Amino acid sequence: MPLEIQFKLKENPLYIKYLRENNIWYKRLIRDPSSFNIFVEEMKIKYKLRPTDKLNKVADTINVVSNLLSSMI
Numbered sequence: 001m002p003l004e005i006q007f008k009l010k011e012n013p014l015y016i017k018y019l020r021e022n023n024i025w026y027k028r029l030i031r032d033p034s035s036f037n038i039f040v041e042e043m044k045i046k047y048k049l050r051p052t053d054k055l056n057k058v059a060d061t062i063n064v065v066s067n068l069l070s071s072m073i
Contacts, residue, residue, distance in 0.1 A: 001030045008036065018043040 009015045018039075019025050028035050044050050048057075 001026075002033050005029055005033050005036055014043060014047060014049075015040070018046060 009019065022042075025039055029039065048054075
């Protein structure tokens with residue numbers, strides 16, 4: 001695995017966690033370092049780190065607060 005990829009993996013603990021949970025990525029990254037972007041996208045999907053996931057979480061929180069306030073009235 002190229003040093004550049006190794007440094008990127010060590011920068012983010014979520015990368016390492018995902019890599020350990022899905023060890024097939026060790027082989028993929030060694031054979032094709034250009035697949036690192038695919039690795040990152042899959043990690044973001046699993047841990048719900050995409051912008052759409054964050055917006056959904058905010059919308060759900062607002063909905064819960066709204067329901068809580070409407071039940072108090």
